[in-house]
Amino acid sequence: MKRKIWIFAIAAGIVLAGVVVMFVLFSLKKEPKPTPKPQVDVYVKAETVQYKDLQAVVSSSGRLHALNEVVVSSEVTGRLSEGDVPFRNGQKFQKGQILAEVVNPEFPLGLKARKSRFLQSLAVILPDLRLDFPDSFSRWESFFENINIEKPLPAMPEPQSSKERIFLASRNIISDYYSILADQARLEKHQIRAPFTGAFNNIMQDPGVVVNPGSQLATIVRTDVYELEVPVIMDEVRFISVGDSVQVENDNSSAAWKGVVKRIGSVVNPSSQAVSVFVSVPGSYGLFDGMYLTAHLYGSKVKDVMEMPRNAVFNNNHVYVLEEMRLIEKPIEIVKRNDQTLFLRGLHEGEELVVEPLLNVTGNPIYKILR
Known part of the structure; x- marks a missing residue:
């Protein structure tokens, strides 16, 4: 019995000594120094802030309409006869030509x-x-x-x-x-002359019938001048004036025409909060009544602004500026918004403005400019 006790005691002592030695050895081991992560350089697109006068261009779309659409009526009694041109739908004519005659010998x-x-x-x-x-x-x-x-x-x-x-x-x-x-x-009045250059839109009476005063004969539309009505939001109407030049394009921008601002509405559309601007477009090949076109209105110049991409702005009116290779967030004053860009003020000239969107801006990397 004593023999077993002595064997157990010797084994326990050996284990205890091993544990003590292990702790001593662990206490003598030195902790390795952490290896610093390498500094990462990030390249961003930036432009030096510089203000200048820029042309304000307002883009909007609308439908093209003939400047004049007139119902031709007879003012006398007689038999309707063709004039200088066939009395048919779609027939074009020039100003001053005889459209029809009311014959009464x-x-x-x-x-x-x-x-x-x-x-x-x-x-x-x-x-x-x-x-x-x-x-x-x-x-x-x-x-x-x-x-x-x-x-x-x-x-x-x-x-x-x-x-x-x-x-x-x-x-x-x-x-x-x-x-x-x-x-x-x-x-x-027995000879009905064209008041403008245009075309027949709707023939209501055929040649040969007897007409009386007040009889409607046809509808004619003007084709040498068209008018394009486009809505412009309230914030951008201030850049537009009567007489400003306009470039009008079709849907795929495959054709373009020149125009001019003729009138600016004085009533705001309650649903769109936009004002109608009327653009006069001279008649030309490829223009038809009812076409849907896009107008680029070249308005007044905006003084002391800088243009930058819209997608580089975040939180409505904040941008990033590089100072000593670090990003600094700053607010700006947005003067005008365009389709892809905007005009801004509020930064100091000479600052480096980041002009590309930055995602997941974390850590403290070194930012370098990519020109």
């Missing part, structure tokens, strides 16, 4: 008869004018000789005195003269 013949009667009335009073108004006789004789029933009446001489006026009025000369002028004006 009786009316011009009746006008010639009235002119003949007027000549007869003048022939009757010429001897009296020679005796009673010798100073005016030569003018009335010349007027009489210049009257041609195939042509419009010449200008009637003005009476030189109230007595002469009474004499002419008592013979119905003045009333007959203005009655014939009224008929001449009505005769001109």
